[in-house]
Structures are given as C-alpha cells and as structure tokens.
Amino acid sequence: MARRQDRRIQGTVLNQGKFYSRFNAVVLLSAPLDVILERVGSRETNDFGKTAEERTRIVSDVATVEPPARWGHGGDRHAKAAHRGGTPRPLLHRRPHRHPPTTGRRLRPSRLTQGTTGRSGYGHDTERVRDSFVMSPYGERPAAAITSPTNPRVKELVSLRKRRTRDMRRVTLLEGYDELRLALTAGVLPLNLFVCPELVADQSRLALADEAASRGSEVVQLAAAAFAKASYRQSPDGWLAVVPDPSRPLVDLTLSEPSLVLVCEGVEKPGNLGAMLRTAEAAGVDAVIAADPAADWGNPNVVRASKGTVFAVPVAAAESPVVRDWLRSRKVRTVVATPDGDQLITDVDLTVATAIVVGAEHEGVSEEWVAAADDTARLPMFGHVNSLNVAASAAVAIYEALRQRS
Numbered sequence: 001m002a003r004r005q006d007r008r009i010q011g012t013v014l015n016q017g018k019f020y021s022r023f024n025a026v027v028l029l030s031a032p033l034d035v036i037l038e039r040v041g042s043r044e045t046n047d048f049g050k051t052a053e054e055r056t057r058i059v060s061d062v063a064t065v066e067p068p069a070r071w072g073h074g075g076d077r078h079a080k081a082a083h084r085g086g087t088p089r090p091l092l093h094r095r096p097h098r099h100p101p102t103t104g105r106r107l108r109p110s111r112l113t114q115g116t117t118g119r120s121g122y123g124h125d126t127e128r129v130r131d132s133f134v135m136s137p138y139g140e141r142p143a144a145a146i147t148s149p150t151n152p153r154v155k156e157l158v159s160l161r162k163r164r165t166r167d168m169r170r171v172t173l174l175e176g177y178d179e180l181r182l183a184l185t186a187g188v189l190p191l192n193l194f195v196c197p198e199l200v201a202d203q204s205r206l207a208l209a210d211e212a213a214s215r216g217s218e219v220v221q222l223a224a225a226a227f228a229k230a231s232y233r234q235s236p237d238g239w240l241a242v243v244p245d246p247s248r249p250l251v252d253l254t255l256s257e258p259s260l261v262l263v264c265e266g267v268e269k270p271g272n273l274g275a276m277l278r279t280a281e282a283a284g285v286d287a288v289i290a291a292d293p294a295a296d297w298g299n300p301n302v303v304r305a306s307k308g309t310v311f312a313v314p315v316a317a318a319e320s321p322v323v324r325d326w327l328r329s330r331k332v333r334t335v336v337a338t339p340d341g342d343q344l345i346t347d348v349d350l351t352v353a354t355a356i357v358v359g360a361e362h363e364g365v366s367e368e369w370v371a372a373a374d375d376t377a378r379l380p381m382f383g384h385v386n387s388l389n390v391a392a393s394a395a396v397a398i399y400e401a402l403r404q405r406s
Contacts (some may be wrong), residue, residue, distance in 0.1 A: 179308030199238030274305020
C-alpha cells in the first residue's frame with residue numbers, strides 16, 4: 001500500500017509541475033515517501049514562494065490522488081516506470097534540470113499558459129499546452145508591455161505571415177491606423193491590438209486603442225524593437241491587429257437587386273486584388289469572389305493594398321465550377337472581360353444582375369469561363385498593347401455598369 005501511495009505522489013508531482021523550481025522534483029520521483037518529505041522539507045523556500053511546511057502539506061495532500069491516465073514521453077520515462085510497477089533508476093545523484101521535460105516548446109508560464117485554470121505554467125499536459133499555442137493563441141490575456149523581439153507573442157504575429165497558419169487559425173493581420181479605423185467602422189472587432197506609442201506620430205490617435213479596448217479587444221503595448229519584428233511594413237506607423245479572416249462562404253453572400261458582382265479568376269498578385277477591392281468598395285459592388293484563388297483574402301499584402309476595404313466589401317473564394325453554379329442559381333448573368341470579346345463593354349447590357357469576370361494578366365480568363373459566359377466584352381484600346389492591368393480593366397467595367405444604371 002505504501003509503495004502504491006508513493007507512486008501516486010511521484011506521478012502527481014510530475015503531472016502538476018508544482019515543484020519545478022531550483023530544487024529538482026525529478027530527483028524525487030524514484031524516492032520513497034519519507035525521502036520526498038525529507039527533501040521537500042529541507043528547503044526554506046522555492047521559486048513559488050512555498051515554505052517547507054506548505055510544501056510538506058501539498059505533498060501529503062496529493063497522496064490520495066490517482067496518477068494521470070495519460071503520460072508525456074521522453075523525460076517522463078521514470079514516472080512511467082513507477083506507474084507500471086517497475087523500479088526506475090535512481091536519479092538522486094544527477095544534476096537538477098532547469099526545465100521540465102516536455103514535448104512542446106519550453107516557454108514561461110506567463111507567455112504560454114497564463115490564465116489556464118488548474119494548471120501551473122509548466123504543467124505536463126503537453127497536448128493542452130500545444131493546443132493553447134497552436135490552435136488558440138489569442139485567448140483572454142491581460143494587457144502587457146512587450147519589449148523583446150524574441151517574445152513568443154511577437155513570434156505568433158510573425159507566423160501569421162504564412163497562409164497555412166492563417167488558414168488554420170482563421171485570422172489575419174491588419175496593419176496601419178487608417179486600415180484599422182476603416183475595419184472598426186465596418187464592424188470588425190480585433191482579437192488583439194498591438195500598439196507602439198513611439199511610432200505613433202499623432203498621439204491623439206491613441207484614443208483608437210481605448211475604443212478597441214472598450215469593444216472587447218485586448219490591447220498590448222510593444223516597444224519599437226518588438227514592433228519592428230512583428231510588422232510586415234517597411235515604415236510601420238505603430239498599429240498592428242489580429243482580426244478574423246475576412247472571407248466567408250458563398251452561401252453567406254447577400255446580393256441586392258439588380259446585383260453587381262466582381263469575379264477574379266486566378267489573380268495572383270495581392271496588389272491587384274487590393275486595388276480591385278478599393279474600386280469595388282467605392283462603386284458599391286455587392287461582392288468580390290476569388291475563383292481558383294492564387295492568393296487568399298487574408299494575405300497581409302492584400303489587406304495593405306486594399307487599405308482595409310477587404311473588411312468593408314463582402315469577399316469569398318471557391319473553385320470556378322462552384323462559383324458558376326452559385327451565379328446561375330441566383331440568376332446572375334456573367335460578362336467576361338477579354339481582349340477577344342464579341343462586343344465593346346459599352347454595348348453590353350449591364351443594368352441587370354451581372355457578374356463581371358476578369359482573369360490573371362499573363363493568362364487572362366480561362367476557356368471554361370469564356371464558354372460559360374452570357375457575354376464576352378472588350379475594352380476600347382487604340383495603342384499597340386493587347387491588354388490592360390487587371391485592376392484597371394475591372395475598374396473600367398464596373399464604372400461602365402454604374403454609368404448605365406445611373
């Protein structure tokens with residue numbers, strides 16, 4: 001019975017992570033209960049501020065707790081051996097570890113698992129720790145000033161430059177005061193707002209941080225060095241936010257009557273996508289759809305090129321066949337803009353529900369879209385070039401539709 005109780009203590013001490021400080025709990029894992037109590041009671045204090053009496057009481061209290069059903073691996077092999085009934089190799093002669101053995105990153109409690117109930121910062125539920133870092137890194141955390149460029153939260157921001165990370169977390173980056181102001185006006189609530197007062201030229205603009213905080217956003221202050229690491233602009237202005245991904249499913253798009261939709265097939269340059277979004281927002285286009293997208297709507301460069309209008313215009317992305325079926329189901333005519341169009345854009349009736357389709361500059365619109373189009377149209381050109389910039393072509397076609405409808 002005593003031996004079983006000792007093992008329970010060993011496993012609980014390891015799992016709870018309460019004694020990972022300057023004295024080594026791992027050393028105690030293979031020792032019997034009396035040795036554990038003796039070693040714990042031999043220190044006046046530890047890093048957690050526990051007195052010898054308090055530590056003794058804690059160890060005694062956990063004696064009746066069952067060992068965890070799931071163990072970590074690697075450095076936990078001694079606890080595993082004790083749990084199976086074997087005799088682990090004594091570690092009393094070994095040098096204490098500075099960090100507990102984990103399968104994830106060795107991060108400080110306040111940086112990774114702060115606010116996690118029932119766990120210490122170094123807890124050994126490695127799956128829980130890993131999930132909190134990878135799947136949901138933007139939980140409720142108190143505002144704090146971050147000065148180091150190597151801070152884990154700064155690294156989290158840098159990781160959002162990758163599309164895979166953005167898609168997994170369903171968030172993106174929004175940088176710049178004007179872009180943030182437009183997003184807030186459009187009803188977007190930042191999950192986190194990072195501000196560097198040193199880079200804010202007009203200090204009166206810091207009231208925007210108070211506004212975001214009043215709506216429920218977490219506001220964190222960054223030093224200049226940390227902000228420069230997190231920023232993706234060459235000349236940052238001190239504003240960077242983590243916001244929900246702007247894209248939505250096709251079924252969630254709402255069209256007016258008569259509707260006007262812009263479809264971008266395979267447009268790969270974020271600058272062109274951003275420019276078309278600015279035109280669409282200015283012209284009141286119902287939605288902008290990326291067919292066979294080469295760049296995602298949450299790309300930070302798309303957000304920057306759009307000046308934040310990606311959050312003001314409904315956007316979606318899907319494969320071309322899906323987009324065509326969706327347009328047909330809503331009785332929206334498709335007009336493909338191509339240099340080989342049958343008629344000028346000014347001769348096409350754009351007063352009815354219309355989707356204007358444009359393609360990548362080097363390839364244009366695909367044959368599948370041309371074959372399925374209700375009309376093909378070209379822009380009047382009198383020079384030697386055979387095509388225009390895709391954003392410029394889309395702007396001309398959209399404003400021709402507005403002219404006909406006015």
